Amino acid sequence: xxxxxxxxxxxxxxxxxxxxxxxxxxxxxxxxxxxxxxxxxxxxxxxxxxxxxxxxxxxxxxxxxxxxxxxxxxxxxxxxxxxxxxxxxxxxxxxxxxxxxxxxxxxxxxxxxxxxxxxxxxxxxxxxxxxxxxxxxxxxxxxxxxxxxxxxxxxxxxxxxxxxxxxxxxxxxxxxxxxxxxxxxxxxxxxxxxxxxxxxxxxxxxxxxxxxxxxxxxxxxxxxxxxxxxxxxxxxxxxxxxxxxxxxxxxxxxxxxxxxxxxxxxxxxxxxxxxxxxxxxxxxxxxxxxxxxxxxxxxxxxxxxxxxxx
Amino acid sequence: xxxxxxxxxxxxxxxxxxxxxxxxxxxxxxxxxxxxxxxxxxxxxxxxxxxxxxxxxxxxxxxxxxxxxxxxxxxxxxxxxxxxxxxxxxxxxxxxxxxxxxxxxxxxxxxxxxxxxxxxxxxxxxxxxxxxxxxxxxxxxxxxxxxxxxxxxxxxxxxxxxxxxxxxxxxxxxxxxxxxxxxxxxxxxxxxxxxxxxxxxxxxxxxxxxxxxxxxxxxxxxxxxxxxxxxxxxxxxxxxxxxxxxxxxxxxxxxxxxxxxxxxxxxxxxxxxxxxxxxxxxxxxxxxxxxxxxxxxxxxxxxxxxxxxx
Numbered sequence: 001x002x003x004x005x006x007x008x009x010x011x012x013x014x015x016x017x018x019x020x021x022x023x024x025x026x027x028x029x030x031x032x033x034x035x036x037x038x039x040x041x042x043x044x045x046x047x048x049x050x051x052x053x054x055x056x057x058x059x060x061x062x063x064x065x066x067x068x069x070x071x072x073x074x075x076x077x078x079x080x081x082x083x084x085x086x087x088x089x090x091x092x093x094x095x096x097x098x099x100x101x102x103x104x105x106x107x108x109x110x111x112x113x114x115x116x117x118x119x120x121x122x123x124x125x126x127x128x129x130x131x132x133x134x135x136x137x138x139x140x141x142x143x144x145x146x147x148x149x150x151x152x153x154x155x156x157x158x159x160x161x162x163x164x165x166x167x168x169x170x171x172x173x174x175x176x177x178x179x180x181x182x183x184x185x186x187x188x189x190x191x192x193x194x195x196x197x198x199x200x201x202x203x204x205x206x207x208x209x210x211x212x213x214x215x216x217x218x219x220x221x222x223x224x225x226x227x228x229x230x231x232x233x234x235x236x237x238x239x240x241x242x243x244x245x246x247x248x249x250x251x252x253x254x255x256x257x258x259x260x261x262x263x264x265x266x267x268x269x270x271x272x273x274x275x276x277x278x279x280x281x282x283x284x285x286x287x288x289x290x291x292x293x294x295x296x297x298x299x300x301x302x303x304x305x306x307x308x309x310x
Numbered sequence: 311x312x313x314x315x316x317x318x319x320x321x322x323x324x325x326x327x328x329x330x331x332x333x334x335x336x337x338x339x340x341x342x343x344x345x346x347x348x349x350x351x352x353x354x355x356x357x358x359x360x361x362x363x364x365x366x367x368x369x370x371x372x373x374x375x376x377x378x379x380x381x382x383x384x385x386x387x388x389x390x391x392x393x394x395x396x397x398x399x400x401x402x403x404x405x406x407x408x409x410x411x412x413x414x415x416x417x418x419x420x421x422x423x424x425x426x427x428x429x430x431x432x433x434x435x436x437x438x439x440x441x442x443x444x445x446x447x448x449x450x451x452x453x454x455x456x457x458x459x460x461x462x463x464x465x466x467x468x469x470x471x472x473x474x475x476x477x478x479x480x481x482x483x484x485x486x487x488x489x490x491x492x493x494x495x496x497x498x499x500x501x502x503x504x505x506x507x508x509x510x511x512x513x514x515x516x517x518x519x520x521x522x523x524x525x526x527x528x529x530x531x532x533x534x535x536x537x538x539x540x541x542x543x544x545x546x547x548x549x550x551x552x553x554x555x556x557x558x559x560x561x562x563x564x565x566x567x568x569x570x571x572x573x574x575x576x577x578x579x580x581x582x583x584x585x586x587x588x589x590x591x592x593x594x595x596x597x598x599x600x601x602x603x604x605x606x607x608x609x610x611x612x613x614x615x616x617x618x619x620x
Binding site (some may be wrong): 025267 | 582604
């Protein structure tokens with residue numbers, strides 16, 4: 001495949017356009033969208049403090065050493081008012097910020113209504129279509145929003161650290177089914193054996209659910225330890241995805257499509273209702289105690305009709 | 311106010327009904343919904359490992375000592391396949407699991423499409439209407455989904471711990487604007503002074519945005535230390551909410567209503583499109599490469615029409 005020349009400035013402008021104008025994004029991406037099977041989108045997620053950024057930097061370094069171009073999307077579910085400033089700082093600290101073969105973009109909050117997941121799909125899908133060899137999506141957290149966002153990734157790397165406390169049980173459960181590779185970072189810390197045993201137990205209990213059995217890699221990212229082992233698993237999973245393309249991609253695409261459709265539909269409709277001051281009137285009724293939110297829900301259906309055939 | 315007698319079994323049945331049948335939930339809650347201003351809904355959130363469950367147990371204990379009845383909703387954004395089992399274990403470990411004045415419920419994932427936030431609103435709104443003096447909502451995580459869920463809380467307690475690492479910057483930013491009270495739990499650990507200084511700096515930078523300036527409480531929940539100071543702030547914030555009811559509640563109610571409306575609208579429409587096998591056909595087109603997801607988005611609008619007046 002011929003590689004497109006990467007024009008960072010043009011890409012940044014294109015991304016700003018699709019972030020700021022959803023209709024334009026749809027038109028642009030309907031035209032540009034490509035899904036070449038030699039482009040791997042790698043999601044890196046995990047709880048705060050797991051060292052995801054350092055790990056991502058190591059992964060970028062290895063991909064670059066193989067001569068691959070890399071795009072990085074850092075998703076920060078932060079408030080609109082602090083925006084991407086904090087991730088911006090983190091990006092400037094990246095060892096690869098000045099490498100022309102690496103393109104880095106942060107995504108701040110797009111407000112409510114699940115817009116952040118949709119906006120991230122748009123940016124990642126644009127980058128997937130733009131000639132990069134790999135796209136890395138880094139998310140902060142382990143909740144439902146991260147699970148939604150990572151529907152866009154081919155390979156999900158879940159980063160954990162020893163000694164996270166009781167909550168590690170809950171978060172492993174939440175993100176378990178989307179993890180393709182487990183990384184135990186800071187593996188020189190106490191509690192590693194216990195964490196390995198817990199992950200193994202959960203994998204064992206759910207053995208029948210897996211065709212690809214997620215491996216457990218141990219790393220100390222700050223010292224570059226264990227990264228080769230991780231990269232080997234990342235490459236193995238890429239091969240697995242190529243060989244099982246429909247089985248792996250279809251459920252992920254379905255989750256993306258549902259999320260995008262739900263976001264688009266509700267945004268369109270709320271915009272129409274909001275323009276007609278209907279939403280404000282409902283809020284006035286609720287605050288004044290004339291109606292409750294559930295009575296309003298019962299009214300909303302009256303405003304919408306769906307055709308079964310378009 | 312006369313207190314209703316609390317019938318745990320009837321409540322549990324009612325909750326199962328509204329969880330399993332959204333239409334029934336709407337009808338039931340349109341009828342039962344009450345919003346008495348002497349009921350405080352307290353949200354407790356924070357990153358994994360912050361000790362939220364232990365802290366919640368301390369808060370329950372103090373409320374019970376004041377003779378108040380308490381309902382607890384534990385929200386776990388986990389997968390459908392492990393479900394609420396893990397939170398179930400945690401609930402059984404609660405010191406208050408057998409107290410008839412305490413009602414505990416866990417919420418597992420309701421699948422995709424933002425359903426968990428909507429389902430949590432339903433359950434909390436039911437409990438708010440059912441005669442409890444206080445309702446506690448505990449969420450695991452610090453992402454957008456937790457911010458969504460906590461729109462149902464009058465008072466949000468953000469629990470942090472010293473030494474969370476770099477990511478604490480990002481998560482504080484994300485949840486900053488919804489935190490009414492900061493708790494530094496495990497305050498006997500190294501790094502407390504730095505965390506206090508960081509929170510103070512962020513509060514100072516955003517001073518103009520606050521009418522209520524969030525206090526910072528220091529606790530060691532495992533040793534019951536600092537809980538009285540926290541309860542004092544919880545009571546002060548309850549009084550503040552009562553005195554500024556419309557200013558505090560309106561934006562929270564608006565966020566709930568938008569989330570509920572978006573969820574209801576998109577669910578209804580996707581159900582109709584799904585029943586007509588339209589969704590499956592689109593997925594087939596995408597997987598086969600005949601269409602891309604953005605071309606499908608462009609088609610979706612053709613199926614829906616919105617009336618400006620119902």
